[in-house]
Amino acid sequence: MFELVRRGWAVEEQLTQEQRILFRLAELVGKVGHNEAGSPPFFDHDAGWQIGPLARRLATAAPDPAVRDRIADALGGRPPEPLDG
Numbered sequence: 044m045f046e047l048v049r050r051g052w053a054v055e056e057q058l059t060q061e062q063r064i065l066f067r068l069a070e071l072v073g074k075v076g077h078n079e080a081g082s083p084p085f086f087d088h089d090a091g092w093q094i095g096p097l098a099r100r101l102a103t104a105a106p107d108p109a110v111r112d113r114i115a116d117a118l119g120g121r122p123p124e125p126l127d128g
Contacts, residue, residue, distance in 0.1 A: 064101040068094065 058066070071094050074086035095118060102114040 061101065061104045064097060064104060068097055068101065071097065 071090045074090040075094070078085050078088075078090070098114050098118055102111045102118075105111055105114070
């Protein structure tokens with residue numbers, strides 16, 4: 044799955060900001076899952092710490108209120124309203 048996410052970056056210039064953030068989140072979650080499974084080689088030890096702030100950025104970029112609500116539920120709080128522009 045991690046390799047599929049990595050290959051998705053090949054079309055990065057064609058992705059929206061929201062899609063780029065989703066790919067980055069998927070990559071981080073894949074790293075954390077691999078590390079927790081306990082099989083070397085291990086990925087960035089701080090990958091898990093990057094998930095919350097990146098999810099918050101996704102909530103800010105997401106125009107869909109349902110996405111914002113799901114992220115807020117997962118993070119335990121409400122993100123700010125989306126920025127225009």
